[in-house]
Structures are given as C-alpha cells and as structure tokens.
Amino acid sequence: MAKEKEIIKIVDLKRYFKVGDETVKALRGVSFTIYEGEFVTIMGTSGSGKSTLLNTLGCLDTPTSGQYLLDGISVQDMGKNERARIRNRKIGFIFQNYNLLPKTTALENVELPLLYNSGVSAKERAERAEKCLRAVGLGDRLYHKSNQMSGGQQQRVAIARALVNNPVIILADEATGNLDTRTSFSILTLFQKLYNEGKTIIFVTHNPELALYSSRNIMLRDGHIVSDEYNYDIKSAEEVYRNLPQEE
Amino acid sequence: MNIQNLLKIALKALNNNKMRCFLTMLGVIIGVGAVIAMLAIGQGSKDSIKAQISEMGSNMIMIFPGADKRGGVRQSSDDMQTLKPADYEALVTQASTIANITPTVSSSGQWIYGNSNYPSQAQGVNTQYLDIRQRSVAEGDFFTETDVKNAAKVCVLGKTLVDNLFPDGSDPIGKVVRFGKVPLTVIGVLEEKGYNTMGQDQDDLALVPYTTVMKRMLAIDYLQGIQASAIDEEQTEKTIDEITDILRTQHKLRDGDEDNFTIRSMQELAEMISSTSSMMTVLLAAVAGISLLVGGIGIMNIMIVSVTERTREIGLRMSIGATGRDIMTQFLIEAVIISVTGGIIGILLGALASWMIVTFAHWPVTVSASSVILSFLVCTVIGIIFGFYPAAKASNLDPIEAIRYE
Numbered sequence: 001m002a003k004e005k006e007i008i009k010i011v012d013l014k015r016y017f018k019v020g021d022e023t024v025k026a027l028r029g030v031s032f033t034i035y036e037g038e039f040v041t042i043m044g045t046s047g048s049g050k051s052t053l054l055n056t057l058g059c060l061d062t063p064t065s066g067q068y069l070l071d072g073i074s075v076q077d078m079g080k081n082e083r084a085r086i087r088n089r090k091i092g093f094i095f096q097n098y099n100l101l102p103k104t105t106a107l108e109n110v111e112l113p114l115l116y117n118s119g120v121s122a123k124e125r126a127e128r129a130e131k132c133l134r135a136v137g138l139g140d141r142l143y144h145k146s147n148q149m150s151g152g153q154q155q156r157v158a159i160a161r162a163l164v165n166n167p168v169i170i171l172a173d174e175a176t177g178n179l180d181t182r183t184s185f186s187i188l189t190l191f192q193k194l195y196n197e198g199k200t201i202i203f204v205t206h207n208p209e210l211a212l213y214s215s216r217n218i219m220l221r222d223g224h225i226v227s228d229e230y231n232y233d234i235k236s237a238e239e240v241y242r243n244l245p246q247e248e
Numbered sequence: 249m250n251i252q253n254l255l256k257i258a259l260k261a262l263n264n265n266k267m268r269c270f271l272t273m274l275g276v277i278i279g280v281g282a283v284i285a286m287l288a289i290g291q292g293s294k295d296s297i298k299a300q301i302s303e304m305g306s307n308m309i310m311i312f313p314g315a316d317k318r319g320g321v322r323q324s325s326d327d328m329q330t331l332k333p334a335d336y337e338a339l340v341t342q343a344s345t346i347a348n349i350t351p352t353v354s355s356s357g358q359w360i361y362g363n364s365n366y367p368s369q370a371q372g373v374n375t376q377y378l379d380i381r382q383r384s385v386a387e388g389d390f391f392t393e394t395d396v397k398n399a400a401k402v403c404v405l406g407k408t409l410v411d412n413l414f415p416d417g418s419d420p421i422g423k424v425v426r427f428g429k430v431p432l433t434v435i436g437v438l439e440e441k442g443y444n445t446m447g448q449d450q451d452d453l454a455l456v457p458y459t460t461v462m463k464r465m466l467a468i469d470y471l472q473g474i475q476a477s478a479i480d481e482e483q484t485e486k487t488i489d490e491i492t493d494i495l496r497t498q499h500k501l502r503d504g505d506e507d508n509f510t511i512r513s514m515q516e517l518a519e520m521i522s523s524t525s526s527m528m529t530v531l532l533a534a535v536a537g538i539s540l541l542v543g544g545i546g547i548m549n550i551m552i553v554s555v556t557e558r559t560r561e562i563g564l565r566m567s568i569g570a571t572g573r574d575i576m577t578q579f580l581i582e583a584v585i586i587s588v589t590g591g592i593i594g595i596l597l598g599a600l601a602s603w604m605i606v607t608f609a610h611w612p613v614t615v616s617a618s619s620v621i622l623s624f625l626v627c628t629v630i631g632i633i634f635g636f637y638p639a640a641k642a643s644n645l646d647p648i649e650a651i652r653y654e
C-alpha cells in the first residue's frame with residue numbers, strides 16, 4: 001500500500017445540530033487520515049453519522065469544530081463560494097438516488113460539473129464526458145435520456161459525472177442502496193476497477209458485507225469511530241457478480 | 249462561471265418545460281401587445297391631429313367677435329358685431345408680424361345652375377385667403393383686389409360644388425351660377441384637396457369677395473371673423489399680443505376692460521387637442537401596463553413553483569460546484585428569457601393588431617419606435633424584478649437539504 005500522499009486528514013471533527021432546545025451530536029470527535037489510492041468503506045447503522053461525515057468531507061457542510069485538510073488545503077473555515085469551487089474541482093459526489101437531470105442525455109449530465117468551470121472549453125467538456133462514460137461502460141448510451149435508463153445505468157452515469165472533473169477523492173453515499181444485489185455488485189465492480197486505476201474512494205454504506213471489497217473499513221457508532229481496519233484480502237466483486245444467478 | 253454556460257443551462261431548463269414556459273409568457277405577450285396597440289392608437293390620433301393642423305397652416309390665427317366664450321356665458325347679438333372692417337384695415341396697416349390677413353363672412357344658401365342646385369355656403373374672403381389656408385386655384389383665376397373693392401359678382405368653386413352644379417362635366421369657367429338670388433360668374437376652380445383627417449370635405453367650398461357677401465348677400469357692416477397668418481410660426485404668441493394691442497386701441501378699451509374679441513391660434517388649438525389625446529394615451533397605456541404587471545407577477549409565480557419543484561436539481565448543481573450566484577444567475581436568465589421572448593412576441597402581436605385596426609377600422613394608428621424600445625426595456629426589467637425573488641430563494645437553498653428534498 002503506497003501511503004505517500006494525504007488526501008484527507010481530519011482531526012477531532014465534531015458536528016452538532018441544534019434542534020429546538022436540544023443539541024443532536026451527529027459527530028462527536030472523529031479523526032482519520034486517508035491516503036491517495038485508498039478504497040475506504042464507512043459503515044454504521046442508520047443514524048450513526050455517516051452522511052453527516054461524508055457531507056463534511058464533501059465540503060457541503062462545515063464542522064462545528066475540528067480540523068479538515070483536503071489535498072493539503074485547510075477547508076473548515078472556507079466561505080460558501082470557496083467551498084463550491086472546491087467541490088467543483090476536487091470532489092466527485094455520488095448519491096443514493098443518482099440525482100441526474102431529467103430529460104437530459106447521459107452526456108449532458110456528465111458534462112454538468114464542467115459547465116461550472118469556465119476553464120474548460122465546450123470541446124474539451126464533451127471529450128472528457130464521453131471518455132468517462134466509456135470508462136463506466138456506457139459508451140453506447142451517450143445520447144440516452146436519463147429517464148430512459150435503468151437504475152444501474154443511471155448510477156453509472158452518476159459515477160461518470162463524479163469522475164469527469166478528475167477529483168482527488170470520490171465520495172459515495174449509499175451508492176448501491178437503491179439497487180438489487182446483482183446490479184449492486186456490478187457497480188461495486190466498477191468501484192474496484194476505479195480503485196485499481198489508483199483513484200481514492202470513500203464509500204458509505206450500512207451493509208457490513210461490503211467491507212470485504214474495500215481496502216480499509218471505518219466503523220462509526222453514535223458519531224464515534226469504533227474501528228478502523230485495513231483489509232489486505234480484498235474480495236473480487238466481479239467474481240461474485242459473475243456467479244450470481246442471471247435475473248430475467 | 250461564464251455567462252454563456254449559464255445561458256445554455258437556462259435555455260435547456262426552459263426547453264424541458266415548453267408548455268409552462270409558453271403559458272407564463274402569455275401574460276407578458278398579452279400585456280406587451282396591449283401596450284403596443286394602445287400606444288399606437290394614441291400616437292396615431294396625435295399624428296393625425298398634427299397632420300391636420302399643418303394642413304390648415306400651423307401659423308394660423310383666428311379672431312372672433314365677442315369676449316372669450318370658453319366661460320360659457322351667452323353672447324348678445326351686439327357682442328357678435330364687434331369686429332368691423334375698420335379693425336381689419338387697422339391690422340393691415342399697423343401689424344408688423346402678420347404675413348397674410350383676410351376678413352371672413354359667410355352666408356348659407358342654395359347654389360343653383362340650370363336644373364342643378366346644391367346647399368352650401370358662400371365664403372367671403374379677400375385675396376390672401378389662399379395663402380393663409382394653403383390652397384390654390386386649379387383652373388381659371390382667383391378674384392383680384394379690384395373685385396374685392398367693387399364687391400364683384402364672381403366666385404371660385406371647390407370641386408364638390410363643380411361636380412354638383414355641372415354634373416355633365418361641362419367647363420364651369422365663365423358660367424353664371426346663382427347663390428340664392430345673387431348671380432355670380434365662376435372665374436376659377438380650386439385645386440382638389442379631398443377629405444381632411446377629421447373626415448370633412450375640404451372641397452365643399454365656394455369663395456366670394458367678402459365685400460360681395462357683406463353688401464349683396466347679408467347686408468351687414470361687421471365681420472364675422474378675421475383670419476391671419478403669423479410671419480413666424482415660432483412667434484405666434486407675439487403676433488397675438490400685437491393684434492390684441494391694435495384691436496384694444498381700435499375698440500377704445502381701457503385698462504381693466506375685457507377684450508370684446510377672441511383670438512385663437514392654431515397652435516393653441518393643437519395643444520388643446522393633443523393634450524386631451526395624450527391623456528387618453530396615458531390612460532390606455534396605464535390599463536395595458538397593469539396587464540403587463542399581471543404578466544410579471546405570473547412570471548414570479550411560476551418561477552417560485554419552479555424553484556420548489558426543482559429543489560433537488562438546485563441541490564445537485566450546488567453539490568457539484570455551482571455557487572449561489574450561479575444558481576441566481578441561471579434563474580434570473582430564465583425569467584428574463586421568458587419575459588423578453590414574451591415581449592418580442594407581444595410587440596409583433598401588438599404591431600399586427602395595430603395593422604388590423606388601420607386596415608379594418610381605418611383608425612389612424614402609428615407604432616412608434618420608442619414604444620417598441622420602451623416595451624422591450626420594461627420586459628427586461630420585469631423579468632429581472634419578478635425573477636429576483638425566486639432566483640434569490642433558489643440561491644439561498646442549503647445544498648444538503650435541497651438534494652434530499654422529496
């Protein structure tokens with residue numbers, strides 16, 4: 001495991017929500033460092049703080065206290081616009097419900113992050129989007145509308161969209177949560193392929209089984225880390241996928 | 249973030265919802281169309297009044313006997329006899345800012361030639377009348393100073409009279425026609441002028457030396473009016489003052505006495521008419537403007553619905569790097585596109601309506617460039633103003649909450 005470059009470093013990260021008179025402590029001091037090329041799964045039961053953590057890592061949310069360095073940049077004190085820029089340039093987000101634009105082609109959906117980056121020309125935008133769609137196995141569906149695609153295909157488009165800005169980290173929140181087992185494993189296979197290509201990935205899930213397929217597993221409970229373990233015997237998702245019975 | 253990309257995004261979003269987009273536009277289309285048509289009607293009537301005034305000579309001044317009647321006080325017949333030929337002589341010799349001047353007296357009656365007769369008037373004027381009213385003689389001659397001095401039994405007829413008295417098309421020049429009992433030799437025919445913009449036949453006119461009307465027809469020693477033209481159109485006021493001074497001296501009025509004559513200038517008349525018509529225009533435009541406002545509120549309404557409906561989309565855009573400003577700009581562009589496109593269609597529709605009014609109702613209608621530019625600007629502003637609140641609402645959404653919105 002090459003541990004040369006720190007992509008994410010958080011120290012004693014806390015996130016409290018004020019709900020009326022009460023304070024909900026979603027994160028109660030979380031620290032870890034993630035290095036380039038890791039495939040980290042974050043596990044925990046519902047309500048354990050996984051999404052809150054991922055939103056903070058994705059610069060969608062700001063921590064109540066603690067430190068956060070993303071790719072060497074301190075982001076916890078950034079303003080709204082700076083965070084938007086960081087999201088645009090350094091982060092690839094994948095959501096449980098895909099969040100594609102309706103009535104819009106796969107290609108246009110993937111181009112979207114680059115539209116908010118004026119440094120990328122229209123030509124480069126289309127080229128990069130097409131390349132990413134090919135990388136997720138949708139080279140033959142560039143011009144299909146999002147609502148004409150299956151869940152698995154939509155999630156592939158979403159993954160391509162997360163890749164198109166060459167992010168330093170890919171963040172996925174329950175990316176397989178809406179998919180059947182077989183499709184889940186095909187998506188997982190894709191994540192493993194990206195991992196093998198050297199991408200850094202954080203994959204949030206409540207499904208403990210998936211820990212076997214990543215290089216590192218962090219377990220959350222009630223806003224604390226209860227375990228953080230490396231997995232040196234990564235199971236191949238592709239194998240599982242191939243052995244699953246073909247559905248109608 | 250460059251505006252070109254945002255424009256692309258906004259267009260795409262509108263394209264995804266064509267029907268709603270069109271219905272929203274409809275409010276603006278109707279509003280702008282109404283404004284354009286109303287302003288065109290107003291402008292048209294103003295233009296036609298202007299054209300008419302200049303037809304009649306915008307430097308024209310009319311003097312009537314009796315005090316200013318605008319108060320509505322009844323005039324006794326004495327009051328109607330305050331203008332004498334001597335007043336006219338005095339104006340001719342003393343006034344320095346008058347170009348042309350003629351007394352006017354007219355008598356109503358039957359014009360008769362052979363078996364034909366036609367009810368009209370005999371308009372008594374002098375030789376300068378043609379210049380004042382910008383008319384000319386088409387055939388034959390006009391009467392001379394000598395004719396005026398001698399109260400000669402001559403007349404110059406307008407085309408309508410010629411057509412009615414000589415229906416067979418024979419040459420009227422040299423023929424003797426009768427006005428009532430007075431025989432008059434036709435010495436000329438006036439150049440045809442047709443109907444004026446108010447719909448009056450300007451050729452239903454017969455000119456006779458004013459002395460002839462006074463002595464041979466009406467047997468009066470006073471004038472019914474005096475018409476004059478100022479040397480300089482810009483200085484009609486000055487001319488009016490001069491005439492007033494001369495007539496007051498002539499009538500031996502003392503300081504404090506009311507004028508026993510009334511002076512009206514064409515300009516004054518023009519201003520009066522055009523101020524009424526301006527008021528009408530403002531009123532019509534205001535009504536139309538209200539419908540434009542309603543159109544604007546329609547845009548706001550739909551944009552608010554659209555922001556709520558597209559909360560997830562907004563959340564997504566933010567999560568992949570759109571700033572609040574980008575979102576704001578996108579929605580503002582959408583609103584402005586709706587209002588401006590609606591505005592353009594409305595302008596075309598308003599112009600079409602104006603054209604139909606001209607073609608079918610024969611109203612004078614003018615679509616002015618300024619009303620088009622104004623409507624266009626108002627639409628843009630309406631788009632920005634009514635788009636602002638929904639756009640600001642969209643840009644202030646929290647990305648996490650927005651993306652989870654169901």
Ligand SMILES: Nc1ncnc2c1ncn2[C@@H]1O[C@H](COP(=O)(O)OP(=O)(O)O)[C@@H](O)[C@H]1O
Nearest residue numbers: 017019024026045046047048049050051052053
């Ligand atoms: N915006 C919020 N306001 C108040 N409480 C919140 C908010 N977001 C999350 N929480 C609370 O924080 C805790 C962790 O939530 P979350 O991170 O979504 O958990 P998970 O994704 O692991 O299911 C939960 O108790 C949840 O109710």
Ligand SMILES: [Mg+2]
Nearest residue numbers: 047050051052
């Ligand atoms: Mg969650």
